Amino acid sequence: MTDWTIAAWFNGDFPTYFDSNAAMNPPSNVTEYQLGGRLIPRSVVQSNTQGLTAALRKIGENGAVISGVSLSVPKKPETPANAVNPAWRDALIDIVLGT
Numbered sequence: 570m571t572d573w574t575i576a577a578w579f580n581g582d583f584p585t586y587f588d589s590n591a592a593m594n595p596p597s598n599v600t601e602y603q604l605g606g607r608l609i610p611r612s613v614v615q616s617n618t619q620g621l622t623a624a625l626r627k628i629g630e631n632g633a634v635i636s637g638v639s640l641s642v643p644k645k646p647e648t649p650a651n652a653v654n655p656a657w658r659d660a661l662i663d664i665v666l667g668t
Contacts, residue, residue, distance in 0.1 A: 586638070586640075589638055590638070593636070593638070602667050602668065603667065603668045604665060604666070604667050605665070605666050605667075606663065606664055606665040606666060607664050607666075608654075608656045608657065608659075608660035608662075608663055608664075609621065609637075609660060609661055609662040609663075609664055610656070610659045610660055610661065611659055611660070611661040612659070613661075614661045614662065625664075628666060632668060633666045633667060633668050634666070634667045634668070635664060635665075635666055636664070636665045636666075636667070637662045637663065637664045637665070638662070638663045639661065639662055640657070640660050640661060640662065640663055641661075642657045642658055642660065
């Protein structure tokens with residue numbers, strides 16, 4: 570295990586995604602972990618909550634640490650075309666997994 574504390578639950582507001590990421594991800598030696606993640610679309614949470622819960626439970630039972638940040642990145646008519654992955658516009662949760 571690590572020498573930093575893993576919080577089981579955190580509820581707070583941040584002005585930006587970067588600020589939330591910096592606050593909830595303490596520095597670590599990246600060679601000690603395998604990290605990955607997925608953007609979970611709003612449609613999965615709304616229509617397949619049981620499947621999502623079962624998948625996360627299975628991942629946790631196999632020893633992975635699961636962290637998530639809820640998102641609300643709205644689509645607006647004035648949203649400029651840019652390099653942001655379009656999946657961010659539909660995501661409800663940004664999940665990070667670590668072993």
